[in-house]
Amino acid sequence: xxxxCFVGLGNPGTKYDHTRHNxxxxxxxxxxxxxxxxxxxxxxxxxxxxxxxxxxILWVIPDNYVNNSGSSLKKIIKNNSLEIQNIxxxxxxxxxxxxxxxxxxxxxxxxxxxxxxxxxKTGSKEFxxxxxxxxxxxxxxxxxKWVLNKFNPADKTSLTNGFNKLHEVFxxxxxxxxxxxxxxxxxx
Numbered sequence: 001x002x003x004x005c006f007v008g009l010g011n012p013g014t015k016y017d018h019t020r021h022n023x024x025x026x027x028x029x030x031x032x033x034x035x036x037x038x039x040x041x042x043x044x045x046x047x048x049x050x051x052x053x054x055x056x057i058l059w060v061i062p063d064n065y066v067n068n069s070g071s072s073l074k075k076i077i078k079n080n081s082l083e084i085q086n087i088x089x090x091x092x093x094x095x096x097x098x099x100x101x102x103x104x105x106x107x108x109x110x111x112x113x114x115x116x117x118x119x120x121k122t123g124s125k126e127f128x129x130x131x132x133x134x135x136x137x138x139x140x141x142x143x144x145k146w147v148l149n150k151f152n153p154a155d156k157t158s159l160t161n162g163f164n165k166l167h168e169v170f171x172x173x174x175x176x177x178x179x180x181x182x183x184x185x186x187x188x
Contacts (some may be wrong), residue, residue: 002051005058005082006031007073009091009114011065017086020134024090025061027132027163031170032059045079046072053174058082066091066114070121076111077122087127088173091115092147096133099158101166103173103182104129128178132162 008015029150032039032050039048039061050059060082062072063177069089077084091114096102105128109115119125125178135155137146151159 001081002058003053003056003086004176005060005076005087006079007060007062007069007076007087007089008144009062009066009089012063014162016148018150018153020096021066021092023092023132023159024130027130027166028059028061028090030163031167034167034170045075047076049076057174067117069114070117070119073118074121083125084122086126088155089115089118089127090130090132090182092134093131094134094147096131096135098133098135098151098155098160099160099162100130100133101162101185102178103178103185104131105178130166130173132159 006028008025008028010022016022035052037050037052037059039050039059043065045060046063048063049063051057052059058076060072062069064071066145075086076082077087077172091112093102093110093112095110106126108125109119115129118127134147138141138181165185169184172181172184
């Protein structure tokens with residue numbers, strides 16, 4: 001049985017690579033390179049998956065759109081006897097500045113439709129999240145366009161710094177020392 005499951009939210013297809021909405025998926029792929037992982041498409045899970053840490057950790061990239069992420073997670077949970085508390089979702093967050101990261105245990109969806117879909121389809125909010133800041137366009141009417149666009153050069157620098165900070169504590173997260181990870185990630 002898997003001890004942890006990391007899920008990187010993002011839309012399928014190369015046209016969405018490196019857009020703000022795909023930062024969770026992009027960072028999960030980048031983290032997986034540290035462990036030389038290769039993802040395998042699994043249609044029954046509507047996802048591409050990999051394992052690490054002697055097959056104790058499952059890595060998941062849903063193959064469906066962000067707003068339908070719950071469909072993949074429901075199948076992953078059911079077919080792997082996973083406890084929802086052992087799932088950590090990496091996702092974009094409009095309420096944080098680009099590159100800022102927060103490790104959150106449980107809680108609401110904060111308006112994120114992918115998280116909302118996971119709540120609805122799994123029936124639970126009791127999973128952790130790695131919230132990755134993408135900034136806000138300033139007006140609610142601009143959000144849909146904003147999340148589907150790529151980052152500007154200044155944001156890319158902030159994102160690189162944020163990723164490096166997450167990379168630094170990733171093994172701490174893998175060891176389930178979440179409070180230690182929070183201390184590092186939440187400190188400027």
